[in-house]
Amino acid sequence: MSRDRLVIVMYAFIASLLIGSSLVVIYYESPERLIQGEWVEKEWRLEKDNASPELASSSQLQEGLRKEILRDVEELHLGVWKFGEDRTLYAADASANRDLKWLIKGRGHVLELRKNGKPIESFQIQQISAERLVLHLNFDLQVKGIIEIVLERKDPTGRYAEKI
Amino acid sequence: MLRKYSNHRTQSDNVKLGALTAFSAGMVNVASVTVFFAFTSNVTGYYAVFAQELSKGNWYQGAVVLLWISLFFTGSFLSNLVIVQGRGRWSQYISHAIPVVLEFLSILFVGLYLDFFYTNSLQETEFLVAALLFAMGLQNGLTASISNSVVKTTHLTGLTTDLAILVSMFSKRQNRQNKALVDKFHLLLTIMTAYVCGGVFAGIGYLYLENGTFYLTCLILLVIALYDFYKLTRVKHLFDRRHKEACSA
Secondary structure, three states: OOHHHHHHHHHHHHHHHHHHHHHHHHHOOOHHHHOOEEEEEEEEEEEOOOOOOOOHHHHHHHHHHHHHHHHHHHHHOOOEEEEOOOOEEEEOOHHHOOOEEEEEEOOOOEEEEEEOOEEEEEEEEEEEOOOEEEEEEEOOOOOOOEEEEEEEEOOOOOHHHHHO | OOOOOHHHOOHHHHHHHHHHHHHHHHHHHHHHHHHHOOOOOOHHHHHHHHHHHHHOOOHHHHHHHHHHHHHHHHHHHHHHHHHHHHEOOEOHHHHHHHHHHHHHHHHHHHHHHHHHOOOOOHHHHHHHHHHHHHHHHHHHHHHHHHOOOOOOOOOHHHHHHHHHHHHHHOOOHHHHOOHHHHHHHHHHHHHHHHHHHHHHHHHHHHHHHOOHHHHHHHHHHHHHHHHHHHHHHHHHHHHHHHHHHHHHO
């Protein structure tokens, strides 16, 4: 293949990358669409805790910090997370609705929660599929921990309503 | 700062260009992370993220990263294309100013879009970050091209490596006396400092100006684009005045 033709192939390849990736971004099921609906909290767990078992005093400190962090995060214990199309996050208990708004940022890997227009928390979306959503809440580097929240789509097949 | 090319550039030209462009790149990067949770001058990292997303089967996220890398590539490509194709067609200053003007328009577009149209949707976020990566590609392509790859303002990995190499070279006395090496060290240190300062400035500035940070970046780019225009106009004006004086005498 001549170099002139190779250059044309190269330009065509770059153009196809641009067009192809743009089309995927426009038409493929994005995390923003995927997250809409109701999700049930299945698990809350603290991962990567750096508390050393050998250091009792340090462990106590970590435990104290852990309690403090969990107290702050407790506000987000919604039970059922309903991500509305209007980007409102509804809790199962209607009285607990605190005007929470949800936004997806970055390359679709960050879930940001806002209250009265101000960001209150952001999560790394570790996994998102039609049935399962795993969120990581990063907190203070001092503790080097991650709270992992595992959610499952509430009744993905619609049989839940029939059961009731 | 812009009109000279390759080896005709002085150390002062490179320091001025490097400092101002790195400052603006640092500002754009931090503003983007704050607004969009996405870096705009982290292409090395994006290659790794692209591979990671593909391995996890996250096609959407993979496509987003591919789009961003492609736009950075396109920016650098376009920048050099204008310089190469513009040679002999229009003045060198115009060739070098066009990428800065395009970068200015890209960042201005992002600022205006955020102020008047942004609805916080993910798709908008992806395309606005893409516009910023395109702008950074334009800038990096321009600075690297006209300075013979001496100035690279968004490539901090390479810069840190070069800086480390220079610092290790200064362990030998004769290298410490080598003006070329010392000049290069000063240039790299200036770029690194300007980039960090730009980031800090944008981080603090965002608290007060919010999307206005992008307009401030545009202002810096305007200074870069018009600095040589001002100098050229002034030289022409002085030349004309002297010519008139000579004729009247």
